[in-house]
Amino acid sequence: MVERKRAFVIASQFPCLTAVRLAPLSLLLLSIIKVFMNKLPLSVLIATALLAGCSHAPLPVATDTPVAALASQSAPLPLRSDIQQGTLANGMQYIVLPNAEPADRVSMQLIVHAGSLVEADDQKGIAHLVEHMAFNGTEKFPANGIIEHQESLGMVFGRDVNAMTEYYTTSYYLHLPNNSEQMMDEAFTMFSEQISALRFDPAELEKERPVVEEEWRRGLNMMARLGTANRQITLEGSRFGERDPIGDMDLVRNVDAERIEAFYQDWYHPNNMTMLVVGSIDKSQVEALLSKHFAAMPAKTLPVRPDLTVPLPQELQFKTIEDAEITTEVLSVNLRAVQAEVYSEADLKAELLNSLAMMMFDNRLRVQYQTESDYVSRMVASAMPLATGYSNDRVMAILKDGNYLKGMEELFTEVSRYATHGFSQRDLDTARKELSSRYRTMADGQKGAKNSRQMMAIFNKIRMQKPLVHMSDYNAVAQRVLAELSIEEINKHFTQTMNQRAPLVIAQINTDNAVAQPSIEQVEQLWLHTLANPPAALTQQAVPKSLFDKVPAPAEVVDRQTFGNVIKWTLANGAQVWYQYSDESVNQVQLQWQGFGGTMQLPQSERRAATLAARNLRSFGYGGFNSEALSTLNAEHNMRQITYVQLDRQGVFGSAEQDSVEAWLQNLNLMLTAPQVDSTIWQAKRTFLARNIERRKDSPSSNFNKQIDLLRYVNTPSKQPLSAAELRSITSEQLLSAYKGVFGTAAGHQLVVIGDIEAERVLDLASRYLGALPAGEAHSEPKLPPLISGRHQVLIEAGEEPQGITSVLFNVDYPYSKEAEYQAYLLTRVVSLRMREQLREKAGGVYSPRFGIKLERARQQAYGMISYSHQPERAEELKQMALAITKDVAANGVTQKEVDTIREQLLSGLKPEAINDRHRYRWLIEMAAEDHYSDLHENYLKWLNKVTPADLQPMATVVLNTDNIIDALLLPDSKS
Numbered sequence: 017m018v019e020r021k022r023a024f025v026i027a028s029q030f031p032c033l034t035a036v037r038l039a040p041l042s043l044l045l046l047s048i049i050k051v052f053m054n055k056l057p058l059s060v061l062i063a064t065a066l067l068a069g070c071s072h073a074p075l076p077v078a079t080d081t082p083v084a085a086l087a088s089q090s091a092p093l094p095l096r097s098d099i100q101q102g103t104l105a106n107g108m109q110y111i112v113l114p115n116a117e118p119a120d121r122v123s124m125q126l127i128v129h130a131g132s133l134v135e136a137d138d139q140k141g142i143a144h145l146v147e148h149m150a151f152n153g154t155e156k157f158p159a160n161g162i163i164e165h166q167e168s169l170g171m172v173f174g175r176d177v178n179a180m181t182e183y184y185t186t187s188y189y190l191h192l193p194n195n196s197e198q199m200m201d202e203a204f205t206m207f208s209e210q211i212s213a214l215r216f217d218p219a220e221l222e223k224e225r226p227v228v229e230e231e232w233r234r235g236l237n238m239m240a241r242l243g244t245a246n247r248q249i250t251l252e253g254s255r256f257g258e259r260d261p262i263g264d265m266d267l268v269r270n271v272d273a274e275r276i277e278a279f280y281q282d283w284y285h286p287n288n289m290t291m292l293v294v295g296s297i298d299k300s301q302v303e304a305l306l307s308k309h310f311a312a313m314p315a316k317t318l319p320v321r322p323d324l325t326v327p328l329p330q331e332l333q334f335k336t337i338e339d340a341e342i343t344t345e346v347l348s349v350n351l352r353a354v355q356a357e358v359y360s361e362a363d364l365k366a367e368l369l370n371s372l373a374m375m376m377f378d379n380r381l382r383v384q385y386q387t388e389s390d391y392v393s394r395m396v397a398s399a400m401p402l403a404t405g406y407s408n409d410r411v412m413a414i415l416k417d418g419n420y421l422k423g424m425e426e427l428f429t430e431v432s433r434y435a436t437h438g439f440s441q442r443d444l445d446t447a448r449k450e451l452s453s454r455y456r457t458m459a460d461g462q463k464g465a466k467n468s469r470q471m472m473a474i475f476n477k478i479r480m481q482k483p484l485v486h487m488s489d490y491n492a493v494a495q496r497v498l499a500e501l502s503i504e505e506i507n508k509h510f511t512q513t514m515n516q517r518a519p520l521v522i523a524q525i526n527t528d529n530a531v532a533q534p535s536i537e538q539v540e541q542l543w544l545h546t547l548a549n550p551p552a553a554l555t556q557q558a559v560p561k562s563l564f565d566k567v568p569a570p571a572e573v574v575d576r577q578t579f580g581n582v583i584k585w586t587l588a589n590g591a592q593v594w595y596q597y598s599d600e601s602v603n604q605v606q607l608q609w610q611g612f613g614g615t616m617q618l619p620q621s622e623r624r625a626a627t628l629a630a631r632n633l634r635s636f637g638y639g640g641f642n643s644e645a646l647s648t649l650n651a652e653h654n655m656r657q658i659t660y661v662q663l664d665r666q667g668v669f670g671s672a673e674q675d676s677v678e679a680w681l682q683n684l685n686l687m688l689t690a691p692q693v694d695s696t697i698w699q700a701k702r703t704f705l706a707r708n709i710e711r712r713k714d715s716p717s718s719n720f721n722k723q724i725d726l727l728r729y730v731n732t733p734s735k736q737p738l739s740a741a742e743l744r745s746i747t748s749e750q751l752l753s754a755y756k757g758v759f760g761t762a763a764g765h766q767l768v769v770i771g772d773i774e775a776e777r778v779l780d781l782a783s784r785y786l787g788a789l790p791a792g793e794a795h796s797e798p799k800l801p802p803l804i805s806g807r808h809q810v811l812i813e814a815g816e817e818p819q820g821i822t823s824v825l826f827n828v829d830y831p832y833s834k835e836a837e838y839q840a841y842l843l844t845r846v847v848s849l850r851m852r853e854q855l856r857e858k859a860g861g862v863y864s865p866r867f868g869i870k871l872e873r874a875r876q877q878a879y880g881m882i883s884y885s886h887q888p889e890r891a892e893e894l895k896q897m898a899l900a901i902t903k904d905v906a907a908n909g910v911t912q913k914e915v916d917t918i919r920e921q922l923l924s925g926l927k928p929e930a931i932n933d934r935h936r937y938r939w940l941i942e943m944a945a946e947d948h949y950s951d952l953h954e955n956y957l958k959w960l961n962k963v964t965p966a967d968l969q970p971m972a973t974v975v976l977n978t979d980n981i982i983d984a985l986l987l988p989d990s991k992s
Contacts (some may be wrong), residue, residue, distance in 0.1 A: 029976040048849045061186070090362035093532045096486045100299040104306060106315040107287025112302050113294045115470050122200065122295035123467035125189040125475055126207045129290070130283035131262040132323060133183050138229040141263010142271065142279045144181040145228055149276070150188065152220040154209035159220060162206055169202060173920045180415045181261050185479045191468060193924055195296045207291075208309040211284050213593075216277045225269055226860030232262045234818040234863050234885040237717065238341045242524060245337040249522060250350055255328040256403055274925045287315040287765060290478060294471040304963035316954060326406050328352055332543055334536040338527045341815065343711035346414040346524040347420070347427055351517035357406035359483050362380065365497050368451070372501065373510040374399035374409055375447040376439045380413075381430065383644045384554070386635060387700035391416055391423040394704075395430060404480060409513055416707075420523060421534045421542070428546035436550035437516035437750050438507030442559070446651040448498050453654030456603075457673060459491035463602035466932070519543060529816040561643045563682045564800075570780060571787020577589045582940065585779055589791040590763035593782045605771030608941055609684055609786075610667035611764050615734060618757050623734035625746050625754035627799070629693065630659040630666070632701060633755070636694045639686030646683075653679040659687060663732065664760050664798050665945075667765075681785040682756040688760050689788060716814035720821065720986040723810045728825060731801035761792020766944040770937050800874040803980070810984035820888040821986040822895050827879035828978035830896030830971070834873050838959050839971045840869040840878060845918045846910045846968075850901045851964050855884065861894045862886055869975055878975045888987050906976035909969040919960055926957060935957040 100112040132143050168178050188210060192199050213580050244260065251257040291310075293302050330801040355362045355370070377397040385395045397538040402408040413427040462473060467978045477484050521539055534542075575586035610891040637643050655672035658681065668687060672680040690943075721735045729735035767786060768777050802822035805829075830836065848867045855862040862884045871881035882898050924930070931953065939952045 025582060027185045042356055050426075059454040064076065069646070071864060087673045090360040092360050093358065093364070093483055094489045096484045096489075098486065099484060100677070102299070102303065103477060104311050106311065106313055107285075108289050108291065108306070108313075109308055110291040110293070110302060110949060111474060111484075112297065112299045113292075113470055113474065114296070114298055115294050115467055116296065117464060117466045120195050120296050121929060122192045122195045122203075122293065123189065123201055123471045123884050124192070124294075125187055125292040126208070126211065127185050127292060127475065127478060128189045128211065128284055129185055129288050130184055130279075130646060131182050131184045131325065132259040133255050134283065134319070135158060135279065136261075138267065138271065139275060139279055140259065140275050141228070141261075141265070141268045144261055144263055145187055145224070145268060145271075145276055146214075146225050146280050146284075147179050147181045147186050147188075148228055149216060149221065150210040152224055153215040154210050155213040155215065156205070158215070159217070162209065165191075165202075166206065167917075169199065170920065170924055172924070175921075182479065183256070183259065183261060184481075185474065185481075187838060189471070192295075198389055200297070200301065201308075203509055204305040204309040212313055214277075214280060216273050218273055221276070222235065223442050223857075223860060226267050227493075227856060227863060228263075228669070229265055230856070230863035231267075231860065232265055232884065232885065233819050235262070236885075237820040238339055238715075241339055242342075242818070245339075246522065246524075249335045249337070250352065250402060251326055255322050255324050257328065269489075283318050285316045285318065286310055286313045288318055290661055290791050292471060292478070294474070303511075313707070324403070325402055326352075328354070328406075328518070329520075330518050332536070332540045333516055334534075334539045335520065335522050336530065336533055336710065337522060337524045338530050339524075339955065339988055340527045342524065342526045342713060342716055344413045344708055345418075345529070346412055346525065347415060347423055348522045348524070350520040350522065351409040351411075351513060352520065353407055353409075353513075353517050354405060357404055357482060359599070361493055361497060364493060365501070368494065368497055369501060369506060369509050370407065370409065370513070371390045372444065372451060372498075373400050373439075373513070375450065376443040377411070377434055377507070377510070379443065379446060379647065380434065380439070380554075382647075384430075386643065386694075386697050387424060388416055388704060391419050392426050395427065406457065407438065409517070418529055418532055420525075420529075420532060421538065424534070424539065424544065425542055428543055431514050431553055432546045432550040433553070435547065436512050437553035438510065439503065440556060441503050442556060442648070444501075444503045444506060446648050448501070449652035450654075451651055452495060452498055455491045455494045456653045460603040460673070461486045462487040463600060464600065471735055478706075481560050499652055517546065535558075535690065556752050557642075559643065559648045560641070561703070563639065563641070563649055563679070568784045568788055570723065570783040571780065572785060577949075582943075582949060583775055583946075584949070585782070587762070587783060587787045589713060589787060589789055590644035590765075590794060591782075591786050591789060592766040592944065592947070593779065593786075594766055594768045595775055595778050596940055598770055598933050598936060599772045601772065603772050604671060605674060605677050605769060606669075606671045607668065607677070607680060608667055608669040608768045609688075610665060610669075610766055610941065610945060611795065612665050612767065612797045613758060613764070614662050614666055614798065615758065616663050616798040616800065617795055618754060620733065622750065622754040622757065624668075624738065624742065625750040626661050626758050627734070628746065629691070629751040629759075630661040632698070633659050633687060633691060633753075634699055635701065636692055638692055639684075639690040640678075641686075642690070642694070650679060650683065655680050655685075656681060661758055663735065663800055671771075674771075676731070676771055677769075677778070678781050678785075681781050685785040685789075691752060691755050691759065692754075693748040693752045697752060698748045702743055702746070706743045707738040709738065716812055716986060719772055719814065720812045720984065722984060723812065724823065724825065724984050727808050727810070729805050730804045742778040747778065762786065762789040763791045764794025764796075766947075767966050768937070768941050768944050770933060770940055786988065797874055797877075800872070802829070802875055803879055804878060804982070805980045806977060810982060812986045813989055814986075815988050816890060817988060819988065820886050820891045821883070821984075822886060822891060822898075823881060823883040823984040824898070825879070825881045825897070825980075825982040825984070826876050826975070826978050827980045829876060830871065830878035830974060832873035832876055834955070835959065836878075836971065837871045838847055838956060838963070839968050840871050840880075840975075842915070842918060842960075843905070843968055843972055843975075844868045845922075846914045847901060847905055849918070850905070853896060854897055855894060859897060861890050861895065861897075865898065867898075869971075878971070880975065891985055891987065904978045907973075909972060910965050912965055915965050915968075916964065919963070922960060923957070927951065931971045 033227065077421050101110065103109050126803045130143060132140070135142055151160070151163055151485065154162060157165055163173055166173065171177050171190065171191040176193070177189070179186070179188045188207065192203055205935070248257040291306065356366065358367055374397050381395045381397055385392065393416045394415045395412065397411045398407045400410055410433055411427065413423055415423045462470070473487070474484065523533055525533070572587050572588040573585050579586045581596055583595045587593070615626050618626055634646065635643055637646055653676035655676045656670040657668055658666045658670055660666065668684055670680065725735065725737050767782055844867060848865070851865040851867050855865045865882070865884040867880070867882050869878060871878050882902070886894050935953070942952065943949050
């Protein structure tokens with residue numbers, strides 16, 4: 017069985033393991049500095065870490081009350097006119113959205129309106145377990161038959177078939193390879209079997225329990241613990257704090273089949289389901305299939321749903337979250353309240369009023385805390401959904417040291433400052449432009465969207481019980497409401513929010529510091545005192561009106577070449593522009609400025625500085641503008657720009673709306689021609705980063721990653737973990753010098769553009785903002801030092817979670833070619849298939865084993881890894897199983913059946929209707945870097961159609977028999 021039951025839950029399971037990487041909070045905060053230069057607010061990043069430890073959706077209220085009865089009395093938002101809805105006699109609801117993209121394809125989702133919130137006390141985790149069992153035997157498809165049948169129809173599990181359990185729903189989806197009558201009938205047959213004819217075979221159940229347990233185990237890390245703790249505190253006394261979709265593992269391991277089947281019998285009935293169908297199909301076809309497969313199912317009385325009220329205490333509360341692995345401590349003030357869901361313009365106005373106020377607060381705090389105070393390193397604010405019908409305005413402070421009362425006083429003081437003095441018209445104008453551009457982008461994103469995206473948009477509305485409003489209509493109302501809001505309204509709302517909502521103060525601290533926490537009486541007295549004694553208002557610096565006083569003249573275009581629908585222009589200074597038009601995403605454009613060279617063109621002593629300078633560029637500002645001015649000037653442009661420097665290349669990538677491409681290129685011009693480093697800001701950032709490096713020394717995951725990288729990059733010092741001492745030695749002058757050594761020239765660089773913008777507009781803007789760059793020297797792709805040779809072991813025993821992490825990294829010298837790259841990917845897919853079959857399906861010891869082989873031209877090496885989380889006691893057993901697979905492939909190769917299976921899956925995903933802008937963008941970037949046009953898509957298909965198992969054998973023998981291995985294992989402390 018291949019890639020099976022990749023079912024997932026939306027809960028506090030945070031997918032922090034990427035390859036061998038774990039993400040403790042301190043590492044997240046390091047990445048925040050890296051990402052801080054783009055448009056994503058710092059508050060979003062930290063709030064993601066603190067609220068739930070994952071990116072799960074807001075928690076909607078399950079209710080049997082008709083939607084109309086919940087709507088506010090003001091003008092309702094307009095409902096979608098492009099969807100077709102209906103209800104069968106047995107109560108089953110259905111929604112049909114005809115959609116032409118991709119052609120002759122259909123996507124379906126069967127939604128059962130029962131998730132973890134309706135589980136009984138002795139059923140915690142059973143909604144999720146039922147979802148897994150839906151792929152383990154029905155009347156027509158015993159055991160794994162339904163998966164095998166889906167694969168025989170050309171579907172791939174995980175890509176075309178999957179399921180999900182969250183708080184309110186359990187849902188199953190299919191992306192069908194065609195819309196033939198036979199395919200549609202097959203899909204409805206399989207869905208009807210899953211929701212009406214599950215067997216709950218005891219043998220299959222016992223095989224599936226450990227799979228669910230391993231899914232739970234892979235989320236055992238500090239981030240998940242903090243997310244769970246925050247959820248339980250902010251939702252204390254409600255069902256939300258007691259029901260996690262992943263469940264209680266003691267119950268999952270031991271609950272008998274009768275209690276599992278009881279959940280199925282209670283909730284899996286047509287009057288508790290919605291069928292969602294999107295694609296090349298009409299309502300009459302869906303109704304005929306529903307009549308055939310679902311109409312005969314009887315409706316049944318559903319159990320009484322639990323009360324989902326969230327208690328909101330009227331007095332201040334102070335709670336602590338203690339964890340031995342916390343290295344960066346955080347205080348937060350949570351101001352929770354009832355907030356109506358958006359059914360009407362009045363509801364939308366209330367939501368926008370609050371969102372704008374908190375955005376303005378966050379923008380002010382971001383400017384204030386570019387440098388640390390005596391007690392606080394950073395402070396951020398955000399408006400967050402708590403549960404449907406409830407909101408949480410959160411203000412957070414990252415503490416500098418252990419002076420909790422002083423840090424708390426500073427946090428409360430900033431709340432008091434803006435609650436008293438409010439914000440300026442400039443604050444509102446900036447935030448309004450930001451929010452307005454976000455809504456425009458979301459609306460544009462739904463225009464012409466493909467089935468999967470359209471289906472997900474509707475599903476999110478259904479499960480969150482929101483009205484089915486088209487995003488373009490929602491945007492139109494939002495733009496009008498935004499334009500009408502005044503600074504007086506917002507300041508009044510903010511003052512009321514800060515003064516009238518009862519604060520929930522949470523201290524997220526290391527366990528060793530629990531005794532140093534203030535009493536609740538001290539916290540309450542401090543809150544009242546600071547609100548009653550606000551500090552003075554802060555003045556804002558003047559901001560210029562534009563980035564450029566005068567638009568530059570266009571530079572000469574010395575060459576133009578056309579390759580099908582791709583155009584390449586060469587400017588007089590050597591810069592190239594590679595362009596391809598696409599209206600797949602209306603009004604959206606993707607851009608990348610790129611060139612070879614990277615840090616390898618610098619002396620070893622400057623390589624760290626170049627990377628740090630690029631990561632922090634927006635914090636320093638450029639072109640004579642500081643970060644506050646740049647945020648204000650760019651507010652109306654919903655664009656993203658990320659500057660990067662790697663060993664072998666450098667660039668800036670991102671996206672923009674069509675009308676914001678000029679602003680994107682203006683910013684790029686200033687980044688390249690007028691970088692700057694603020695020494696005061698760098699000193700603060702350097703201190704903050706160094707302190708976090710030192711604090712991470714006792715983090716199990718940090719040590720695990722550090723030991724691996726120290727070995728792996730022994731020949732590349734600038735890729736090894738950065739020490740606090742080395743960081744402190746880097747000056748602002750070194751940052752600027754290193755940055756200028758990498759960026760600023762045109763020769764050997766390309767601007768890659770794909771999206772909804774006309775060719776002549778691209779050329780005009782590129783020739784103006786890139787044409788005047790100095791030519792400089794073009795660099796070829798540098799040769800990189802090899803990865804470590806020999807056999808090495810890493811063993812870290814630390815932490816208390818019952819989780820092990822095994823990572824086996826390998827490399828070998830191997831000549832690069834496109835064919836070798838293709839072979840590596842096909843081998844990756846085949847070996848991954850075997851590992852899932854052996855380690856997950858048969859052994860039940862791994863939820864998601866990861867395997868990969870990649871070719872690196874700059875090193876002329878192949879490298880790869882095996883990585884997975886597991887039960888600690890089974891570390892050696894499972895590793896030997898994994899290595900046995902690679903040894904067998906190295907010795908005996910892969911089979912024709914395996915190649916045919918993967919080939920069919922890949923060909924299905926590369927059909928013309930399946931190609932999207934992500935493919936085109938990647939191909940265009942590659943061609944531009946090589947300065948050579950070729951039909952990469954067609955070339956790959958030709959190779960794929962003729963490749964044989966024998967073609968893969970030489971690579972498998974060499975790569976999988978290498979002696980260059982890092983065998984790494986992270987286990988909990990033996991005492992635990």
